[in-house]
Amino acid sequence: MQLATPFTEAILGKTVSHVWRGHRSALFLEFGMLTPRTKRNGDPGNACGQISLMIEWGWRIERPRSILGGCWSEEKRWPGMFKQLLGSKVDGVEFIGRLPEIVVLLSNGLRVVSFMPAEGQPQWTLLAHSPALGDLSVKRGRLYLDPPQPAFPHIGEIR
Known part of the structure; x- marks a missing residue:
């Protein structure tokens, strides 16, 4: 897990600044200061944090003793779940399982957990x-x- 140490050190104490849904059930959490982004067509895109967590499709948000919801919850519940993450700080990051899944522990007692329910690799x-x-x-x-990749001229631009 030494490979993860620079990442866990960088994310500790950062605030969940933005939470958004990608394609289908992909979940994005943005931590720390946000940088605005613009789509190629000129429309505003989702802001990008100092650190981002992308979970492609298997995720859930846990309370201390129950599951608040996750990728299989009714989509109309997602905005309310995402709102509960905003403003909390990262208290810890864990990697669990033989095939490492990520767990982000938040100051409000919630945990964001990845889990891959299909063949292949964990998708975070x-x-x-x-x-x-x-x-x-x-x-x-x-x-x-x-x-890290070298910076490109279109660094703030997304598709």
Whole structure:
């Protein structure tokens, strides 16, 4: 888990600044100061935090003794669940299981947990934008670091 140490150190104490839904049930949590982004068509995109957590489709939000909801909950409940994450601080990050899933422990007692319910690998990524640490994910059953890429002219632009 030494590979994860720079990421866990960078995210500790950061505030959940923005939560948004990607394609289908993908969940994005943005931590720390936000940077606005613009889509290629000129419309505003979702802001990007100093660190982002993307969970592609298997996720849930846990209370201390029950599940608040998750990717299989009614979609109309999602905005209320996401709102409960906003403003909380990261108290810890854990990696659980033989194939590492990520658990983000928040100051309000909630936990955001990834879980992959299908074949393949866990489908989550921690993206460190500032500091530029690269991306942490799982490949071949182990934590994998994709090193930082050089900045591109369209850094604030998304598709």
